[in-house]
Amino acid sequence: MYSLHKYGKYDSDRDKFFPYGTDWHIGLFLCMYERKILPNLNCGLDLVAEVLYGKWKIRLLWFINEGHKRPSELQRKIPDASKRVLTIQLNELEDQELITKKIYPVVPPKVEYSLTEFGKTLIPVLSVLGKWGDENEERLREVILKRYEIKHDE
Amino acid sequence: MYSLHKYGKYDSDRDKFFPYGTDWHIGLFLCMYERKILPNLNCGLDLVAEVLYGKWKIRLLWFINEGHKRPSELQRKIPDASKRVLTIQLNELEDQELITKKIYPVVPPKVEYSLTEFGKTLIPVLSVLGKWGDENEERLREVILKRYEIKHDE
């Protein structure tokens, strides 16, 4: 069974603490979740992968670097992303000290993100990545799309 | 209802074809699955992200480049990965023309992977990534691990 705490629930059977926000019934963190599985952090490549992991993170860094700083603005530049996920990934980038957030105490609310000095060092690295992608654009598009063609036989 | 074909099942209700390997009951491709959702392929960064997406792909490229070519060898270098996923990701890298596979007709089976010329062009790019990760190793480890500390209040 479980007992209630101020900030969540404790499941004594599994000896686990589930903060609020947990979907208790299926035991997953669905909203503003925290991960349970530690990632690999052995080498530089692992560490980079970890901070860039997230569907829109690279794009967010890129656009913030280009001077698009407000959430609504970023939302407009990345219309395929939901507001929810942009918020989550911006928070993660902030936690990872790649960007900072400035909140203006006005109505309606105004928020601006900027790259930190640390975040700025990542930009040239992303450029190298993007350059390779651009140089091989056609070939990459081709081999990637190959996987999505269903091989019917009639 | 659905009808059987030589290479899968056709669901007329949904006008979809499900190749074998599909877990029919929950409608997912669980084993050797194919993705349903097209990724973004707008710019170089998207394309790179797509070929590197996969928990072990970078490491596989890295080790193959270092001369560890046989599946069992790669398995030993990456003990945390299951054989299943290594196979899947090696196949993907092969489909994406970053590596080639050579099968020797012997018993017991012998297989060797190598980087293609295309694949080799990716190595310096990965080096840049890894270098940034190595240079900022401590800071990265710190900010990443921050997220995994559970904030109890008692």
Place this chain on the structure above:
DNA sequence: CCGTATCCGACGCGATACTG
């Protein structure tokens, strides 16, 4: 304008057992 909560489909991948 900015953020949160709920619900849910899609997906990554480990564990395990099995084949040739």
Place this chain on the structure above:
DNA sequence: CAGTATCGCGTCGGATACGG
């Protein structure tokens, strides 16, 4: 040794509705 099949947990992220 190399690969496939089955099962199931953990996670990402979209859709939608709501509150300050």
